[in-house]
Amino acid sequence: MNAAPKERGEPRAQPHRTRTRPTALPGTLTGELTAATTDRIIYNLTGIEHQYDSLRAELPATDIRFALKACPVDDVLHCLAARGAGFDAASPAEIEQALRTGVDPDRVHYGNTIKSDHDIAEAHRQGIRTFATDSVEDVTAIARHAPGARVFCRLATSGEGALWGLNRKFGCAPEDAVRILDTARAAGLTPAGLSVHVGSQQMTAEGWQAALDLLAETLTALTGRGIVPDHINLGGGLPALGYRDRHGNPLDPPLDKIFAVLREGMDRLRALAPVTFVMEPGRHLVADHGAVRAHVARLTHRRGPDGEDAHWLYLSCGKFNGLYEMDQLTHHMVFPGRPDPGETVPAIVAGPTCDSDDAYGAGLHPVRIPRTLASGDPVWILSAGAYATSYTTGGFNGFGPLPCVCVRAHNSPDHERP
Numbered sequence: 001m002n003a004a005p006k007e008r009g010e011p012r013a014q015p016h017r018t019r020t021r022p023t024a025l026p027g028t029l030t031g032e033l034t035a036a037t038t039d040r041i042i043y044n045l046t047g048i049e050h051q052y053d054s055l056r057a058e059l060p061a062t063d064i065r066f067a068l069k070a071c072p073v074d075d076v077l078h079c080l081a082a083r084g085a086g087f088d089a090a091s092p093a094e095i096e097q098a099l100r101t102g103v104d105p106d107r108v109h110y111g112n113t114i115k116s117d118h119d120i121a122e123a124h125r126q127g128i129r130t131f132a133t134d135s136v137e138d139v140t141a142i143a144r145h146a147p148g149a150r151v152f153c154r155l156a157t158s159g160e161g162a163l164w165g166l167n168r169k170f171g172c173a174p175e176d177a178v179r180i181l182d183t184a185r186a187a188g189l190t191p192a193g194l195s196v197h198v199g200s201q202q203m204t205a206e207g208w209q210a211a212l213d214l215l216a217e218t219l220t221a222l223t224g225r226g227i228v229p230d231h232i233n234l235g236g237g238l239p240a241l242g243y244r245d246r247h248g249n250p251l252d253p254p255l256d257k258i259f260a261v262l263r264e265g266m267d268r269l270r271a272l273a274p275v276t277f278v279m280e281p282g283r284h285l286v287a288d289h290g291a292v293r294a295h296v297a298r299l300t301h302r303r304g305p306d307g308e309d310a311h312w313l314y315l316s317c318g319k320f321n322g323l324y325e326m327d328q329l330t331h332h333m334v335f336p337g338r339p340d341p342g343e344t345v346p347a348i349v350a351g352p353t354c355d356s357d358d359a360y361g362a363g364l365h366p367v368r369i370p371r372t373l374a375s376g377d378p379v380w381i382l383s384a385g386a387y388a389t390s391y392t393t394g395g396f397n398g399f400g401p402l403p404c405v406c407v408r409a410h411n412s413p414d415h416e417r418p
């Protein structure tokens with residue numbers, strides 16, 4: 001695995017930085033949101049670059065490979081590639097998009113443990129030489145369709161402490177990892193590494209600690225069998241800071257503690273074998289630097305089947321066109337032009353479609369919103385940059401994908417895509 005590339009001014013570790021939750025919008029986004037008269041999703045490329053730099057400063061000498069599923073927007077990928085990022089891709093189509101940035105194929109890996117024969121062969125044809133795996137069946141197929149490739153084996157984690165656990169479907173036990181990498185070696189592949197994913201939006205340092213313990217145990221077992229991986233892939237899971245929980249309260253992940261646990265764990269692993277480190281952050285790099293401009297469809301007040309009175313705020317944007325993660329979280333909403341705090345009512349916030357899943361927190365948890373909202377009023381939905389464009393449907397109920405705009409700090413739109 002290549003070492004992390006040298007970049008403009010190698011960043012230095014900053015173990016004790018003070019963080020502010022992004023409640024105030026950077027001027028770049030405010031200007032664009034204020035000017036918008038129609039719905040859109042807006043990315044602040046300057047903010048994404050700063051986020052990347054700050055992660056590099058926290059974890060120096062870690063090779064950052066953006067999990068592009070979190071934001072497959074060409075302008076975002078280009079700006080990260082220009083900064084030195086590689087990519088974690090999950091399919092030949094994602095590999096193709098990553099390579100369009102001009103990044104060397106050596107800086108892209110196939111990070112999905114689920115691959116057909118055809119997809120392995122296609123990735124190999126595209127120049128990809130490093131593949132994730134978690135089964136003997138998959139490793140055997142890689143040996144056949146990508147002969148001589150490098151493989152890293154994903155260990156199963158519990159997903160505890162994360163908003164989305166990503167457990168059960170992926171990863172294997174330490175004993176199986178030894179068997180799988182042994183099989184890889186016998187089949188002419190390079191048993192190159194181990195990986196974990198602690199679950200997406202991991203809210204605890206303990207989640208990382210458990211994964212690092214698992215890696216140490218497996219690395220020891222592997223070196224005991226004469227298999228010495230050259231890298232450890234720490235996966236995604238780093239949290240965004242601007243989300244709110246189902247009740248509208250700010251989520252407050254202990255990011256500084258997480259980084260401290262990671263640095264300590266990496267030192268411990270380096271003492272066991274001469275490994276380098278890769279990380280595949282997705283949401284951490286983009287979530288807080290994307291915002292949605294939507295509008296109010298209607299604020300209603302009606303009695304439900306339980307006889308209870310409830311307000312419902314229906315927005316133009318919901319689960320199927322940009323806010324897929326409504327199941328676990330809510331977003332901070334700004335209603336421009338409305339006094340804050342003005343007169344408010346508790347309302348359940350939902351998207352515009354005829355699907356009852358299209359509501360924050362399964363439609364059970366009201367949050368306070370201005371009482372006088374009217375159809376057409378703009379709403380800004382903050383920290384909405386992760387998984388927004390990738391999870392959006394083609395146009396369920398006719399509500400199509402949001403146009404995407406990328407802006408820079410000097411506040412001129414780079415591009416607008418319909």
Ligand SMILES: Cc1ncc(COP(=O)(O)O)c(C=O)c1O
Pocket residue numbers: 067070088111112166197199200201235236237238280281282283284
């Ligand atoms: C293999 C892999 N790596 C990285 C990520 C990115 O995760 P996150 O957005 O939590 O950082 C994912 C997300 O699903 C993933 O499946």
